[in-house]
Amino acid sequence: MPFNFIREQSIKHSRDVVEQNLSRYQPLNYNRFMWWRSHTDGITPLSKRATLKERITNGDFNESSYFWQAQLALHNAKDKINLTKHNHTDQLEILAVDLSRYKRLMEDFNKEDNARLEALYNSFISTFNMTRTEFIDEICEWTDDLLSYYKHCMKFKYVASNTNKKLKRGRPKKT
Numbered sequence: 001m002p003f004n005f006i007r008e009q010s011i012k013h014s015r016d017v018v019e020q021n022l023s024r025y026q027p028l029n030y031n032r033f034m035w036w037r038s039h040t041d042g043i044t045p046l047s048k049r050a051t052l053k054e055r056i057t058n059g060d061f062n063e064s065s066y067f068w069q070a071q072l073a074l075h076n077a078k079d080k081i082n083l084t085k086h087n088h089t090d091q092l093e094i095l096a097v098d099l100s101r102y103k104r105l106m107e108d109f110n111k112e113d114n115a116r117l118e119a120l121y122n123s124f125i126s127t128f129n130m131t132r133t134e135f136i137d138e139i140c141e142w143t144d145d146l147l148s149y150y151k152h153c154m155k156f157k158y159v160a161s162n163t164n165k166k167l168k169r170g171r172p173k174k175t
Contacts, residue, residue, distance in 0.1 A: 018071045025065040036104040039065045066109035073101040129158040
């Protein structure tokens with residue numbers, strides 16, 4: 001039954017918390033090719049050639065808005081249904097769009113989240129002399145934000161030599 005799916009498993013936050021988190025993101029106009037999305041991060045990601053600190057301050061590794069949009073879709077679906085008036089087939093018809101929106105947003109969230117985590121792993125590993133398991137262990141125990149972890153690594157980790165190559169590329173300066 002669709003209502004039980006919404007009620008028991010998927011709604012993890014109250015509507016107020018969801019709307020408060022979505023207020024940080026930029027609302028989108030309707031797009032018929034991406035109709036399930038209602039908000040965007042509003043951040044243009046920097047290229048891979050930008051420094052790790054620039055990418056962190058730009059917000060390239062922040063959480064995406066798709067999870068919060070999916071939670072909002074479930075709250076909207078829950079508001080549309082009336083258990084005393086609608087039977088099972090009516091519930092499926094009423095909730096079809098919202099459940100499809102939820103499914104697509106969660107697919108987008110998983111894809112985007114994995115891509116951002118991979119970019120974060122690769123950036124830290126290439127910038128600092130550390131392995132992937134060392135990074136995962138340290139970042140899981142870190143209680144502060146990502147920028148403070150970067151500053152910690154700048155003080156106490158050995159900076160890899162390939163980051164210095166970026167400064168030396170190009171034509172040498174005339175003396």
